[in-house]
Amino acid sequence: EVQLVESGGGLVQPGGSLRLSCAASGFTFSDHYMDWVRQPPGRGLEWVGRSRNNVKGYSTSYGASVKGRFTVSRDDSTNSVYLQMNSLKTEDTAVYYCARTFYFGSGTVSLFDSWGQGTLVTVSS
Amino acid sequence: QSVLTQPPSASGTPGQRVSISCSGSNSNIGGDYVYWYQHLPGAAPKLLIYKTNQRPSGVPDRFSGSKSGTSASLAISGLRSEDEADYYCAAWDDNLSGVVFGGGTKLTVL
Numbered sequence: 436e437v438q439l440v441e442s443g444g445g446l447v448q449p450g451g452s453l454r455l456s457c458a459a460s461g462f463t464f465s466d467h468y469m470d471w472v473r474q475p476p477g478r479g480l481e482w483v484g485r486s487r488n489n490v491k492g493y494s495t496s497y498g499a500s501v502k503g504r505f506t507v508s509r510d511d512s513t514n515s516v517y518l519q520m521n522s523l524k525t526e527d528t529a530v531y532y533c534a535r536t537f538y539f540g541s542g543t544v545s546l547f548d549s550w551g552q553g554t555l556v557t558v559s560s
Numbered sequence: 561q562s563v564l565t566q567p568p569s570a571s572g573t574p575g576q577r578v579s580i581s582c583s584g585s586n587s588n589i590g591g592d593y594v595y596w597y598q599h600l601p602g603a604a605p606k607l608l609i610y611k612t613n614q615r616p617s618g619v620p621d622r623f624s625g626s627k628s629g630t631s632a633s634l635a636i637s638g639l640r641s642e643d644e645a646d647y648y649c650a651a652w653d654d655n656l657s658g659v660v661f662g663g664g665t666k667l668t669v670l
Contacts, residue, residue, distance in 0.1 A: 470659070472605075479562065479646075479648065479661060479662070479663045479664040480597070480599070480605065480648050480650075480661045480664070481661065482650075482658055482659035482660070482661065485659075496657060496658055497658070498658050498659075499656070499658070532604065532605070534605075545593075545595075545610045545611060546593075546595045546610070546650055546652070546659060547595065547597065547605070547607060547650070548607050548610065548616065549607075550604040550605050550606070551604060552603075552604050553604065
């Protein structure tokens, strides 16, 4: 059974930093892309960023609102993906979800087929 | 303002068929697959439809997806009370080089 468990959320002041972790189990972690998606209070889902697999050179991509401030990284030896968040703003307040993007091996993917339960990040003074 | 456009709300009575639309452009829906997610408050989002019209194992065949040009639809037949949730469409956008979501549709079962 695929399991994704996020941790590291909490209260942080504007301008501060926070690092989220996502521990994966139940599948071959190194085969797939890993994404972060967030949901601000009372609003819809927003894609944050992605770490691709070894086949794609562990390349990363980011949403416009976080590019230059957030960094996605992964450690295939511990089946973990991370989200380093710097220069945090009040508008970054959200529940942050870790999600798997399934890589078929033929180069095609399937977005967000498994999700974690999320971790709440609150940016406030 | 979301890149993909969904109606904010939809409703139906038990047993009815409802459809939720998702409108985009050639850089997203028009050129790639569409995905649909069900999100209940306090729970993790759940994949309902992948690659536009495919259902993961365990998703009832009451749920179906389709696409025409730059618009997509999620249809739910035989509506049940447990279908009351928020529904989101998503797709990769070539111009933005990222995933875009619709703003979400809150489905109410009357």
